[in-house]
Amino acid sequence: MGLTGFGVFFLLFGMVLFFDKALLAIGNILFVAGLAFVIGLERTFKFFFQRHKSKATSFFLGGVVVVLIGWPIIGVVLEIYGFFLLFRGFFPVAVGFIRRVPVLGPYSTSQGLVE
Template identity: 65%
Template sequence: MFEITDTQKIGVGLAGFGISFLFLGVLLFFDKGLLAIGDMLFISGLACVIGPRRTINFFFQRHKMKASASFLGGVIVVLMGWPLVGMILETYGFVLLFSGFLPVAINFLRRVPLLGTVLNMPGLSRILNIIAGDSNRTTV
């Protein structure tokens, strides 16, 4: 087991509230205020969970510069007042940044009892197999 610090617990809460505010902002027809608050909470929560130095190293790796520029550019565009364009940029950058983590997350969620049943339904399962890759394939 590893120890979770209080700062990491706060970071998880901040990131969770950030995702909630982003979701509400999208539901309420791209409300600028909610999206801006959600962006700030998510980024600060990520920094609290993995630490400021590792956050900067994560965003500014050489092979992730395009994804980071898109994600952070989308945050700036949302803050400037163009929420729809900003969220499109953010979504593109988010998918590029976290695409390596998506197969792990999807395969984990498939093992959750109730959610796994939904995710293994025929139509949704085919889409998730494309995103996560074939689970029968071994990677070396």
């Protein structure tokens, strides 16, 4: 979890510092390595290389490669698009979880604090 967290931190910090190539590259490597350690190498490989996720995987991993080559803005745009394509099935689960958290739940509904 730490590697994934540091990866996200370095990615965000790299974007805040005007798309710093080195920070984005470190963030990408840490995020992918952390994901592999959290869910395992085999499950990571199966997740990324499913036939119906080939477009999303190519955008995400292509963005990582483009950042490592040295074009950070184009690479980050490709990564973000690939990330949303890869994890779009997870977003409803995350929203459902946030709605059940006591502090965040009331703010996640359209009604606000009124129930």
